[in-house]
Amino acid sequence: MNYLQIVALIVCVFLLQVGYTFHLSVAGAFFLVVMICGIRRLTVPALVFGLIGTVLIFLPIIFSPVNDFSDDALYRSLREGLGFFVIISLKNVRLVIGNRTHLRIKLAIWIITVGLLLITALQAIDIFALHSGKFFMPYSLFPGPIDLEHCWTLASCWSEFGQSRGTSVVIRPAATYAEPSYLGFVVLCLAFANQKVNSGNKIARNCITFIALIIVLLAQTVSGIVSLAIFLFVANWKYLSKNIGFLIFGAVFIIVSVLLLSGRFEALMGGSDESGLIRLVYPLQTVGEVFLQGYIFGIPMDYVPLVLKGAGAQGLHTASDNAFINMFILYGVSGLAVLAILFLNMGFAEIVFLLLCMQFNGVIFVYDKVVMISFALLLYHAHFQIRGASEPAAVGSTLHYPAGTLVDEIPGKIARPAVPAPGTT
Template sequence: MSTLGSLRAAWRGDRFAHAFILLLPVIQYGLNYFVSVAAFLFLLTAWNTRWRIVPLPSALVFVAAGASLLFCAVVLPDEPNLLRETRFTIGFVFLFVALWGKPRHAVERVDGRFALGMMILLFLITAVQWLAAKKGIALFPPQRLFVESGDHALASVWVEHAREHGYAWTLRPAATFSEPSYLGCVTLVLHFLCLHTLRSRLRWLAFVVALATSLLAQTYFGLVANLLIFGAFNASRIPKAFVLVTGVFVLSASLLALDSGVLPASVMARTGRLERIVSGQDESVGIRIAQPFTLLGQVLVHAPFGVPMSATQSYFERHHLIVPFEDAPLQNGVFNLLFAYGWLAFPLLVLLWRAAGGGITGLLMLLMMAQNGAPLDFDKLALIVFAIQIARHGRYRSALTERTRLVRWPRAPRPRHYRVPAAGRPPLHLPEI
């Protein structure tokens, strides 16, 4: 059978999963939040999942959301958006019931070549954008295609602004997405699917493509996340002492080279963002990791039940912890959950880690939540549930294969050989009974 014929047969095996993968490049497009590709994929994922009602986590989510809203209404002057808070609560509960449930589609027939092909396509688009940007040509998606069409962080908006004011622009490629870090998030999901559905050589190819895409887009989230997922998947095959020594050596050498200035000027110019990250001056890392970590203590001490997500920014501005009209430190979904539910967020995250299965699947869930400040939006819910469903079947299949290989089946009993008298010998004497 030809490659095209085998792909056509594989497509019929699980049409939902393969269609989901093919729609990933346009997941951020739509007329509004509820009429969008992300909402469509969320509905498909919810329909193709057998939900399992889990009373304890679901009740804890409602208690945490109610306590946060009540504390805000009684103690704080900030006004949350009740409709958005209701949507966040329902999304959180859906995450529990879907992760504890089972897929209704044929996950055992998912072909990882679709995910690998989509990764290669995104890499090619990223490479074309990168080469075009070097020549001053903007090949970014139009602003009107995105759900958040008024977002001033879109690449097309920056290019239009630069052309209107007559100055040069330098933007990182993001393929068909709004920002490079979201490209890193989608690449991470596709890489994760490839690790659980492909054989060894194609897994290495997917890993190389994921790193190359992240490097071209200069998304350090994508680079670090893909390295962590690949390392976690192969942790049992790599000696831990080798990983520890190599990691310490690479980190020490990088810090020493950046601090002592032994790198050439051209290399330093290309690794300018890496230098800003190490020195703590990178804005993206600051609003995703450093600043949220410093603000967490303020919330846990003065708002133990948390501040609703829709009122967090006004709360920080009122306490002069952030500056208005600038990028707020709310671009990390994990910290946003801690801000929203206070101390109750810690047991919720532990229960969510267990619902995801822990290990590499729990790591994937936390990384995807930390990519931006919307951990409970339609796109993240659909991506998390879809990826973990397929990974669970891949882990079960590999564990079953390993168990079958290690089982020692009982040997068949040796046949007994009886002496047969030779032709020239007299027959054996049989005693009379």
């Protein structure tokens, strides 16, 4: 990757949710590029499992609970099937990345992480001291996350949204995104990739981890805090007994989180927090209602409100903000097969990462989620090779390059077993 591509990547991550419509957006363009990369690196197993998973995603349309067929439901399933296919095509790709590209990627992660920290800190100061809302993204740059017109920034829009409905809306930092929870998702992806990109530099890895934790604390996103804490524990559990500093910092982080968000934690434990109800309690009730009514292959998202309304379900209106539980609401028993294909040939840390990604905003097979998850997995599985060296790119494989060839001149190649030269064994 050259510097122009790195700059484009940085800009795309910061402006991922910006767009005129859902399709005509930065995420849509980014997804198109990632999809092309996935097709170029498609293997036969990935093609087979990707097609099987896509068919499973279409089963709710085939066994639709509504006779009147909806084009929107078909398009949604097509998008989700395509997003699933892209993740499957890239999730086990092993890229060989040379020294120069490695340095640029590390620089990009530093710029994105520090940039998000500065913006989040500025917004936090504004919320608690200035109350201006001027440092949030302009509402007009997003494809309408809330149903209001003629408001300026996201902070002022959410404030007006609450006033128009007679409810109190707590404004929290969200950096360049539409909500704090989404910021938590991006930070989780950065922390996941950072575990491999800076695996040879403990100081840099710990610094970025520290910044990531500060960001989610400033944003006061419970899903971000809990997900990041769980992943970091899973990724470092083998070294906990040898890393006293990590244990001390973890304890301090938990204490600060509890003190800062004590009210929300009490509401969550007491069952009165609306976010907790939407992400866990209501979705579990919805799964039970879906299966009780006999929709074993799930219900298309557009039809969930209709089915729940007919059942007289209380507190349930649509699919939830929990993508893991939505697997069973939207795909029924097929959701187990979709998850099995998604987790196939993945390590424990990668599976935990994907499960945690499902706790943000309800779906993962959409443009923005797919590109962030795919890039995080690509970097986590990448082989960062020293210039001019021939090292194992993956277990059981060796790469050989012509004499004098720089690794940076062939970035993005898949690590494959080398073919023995004639006359050798």
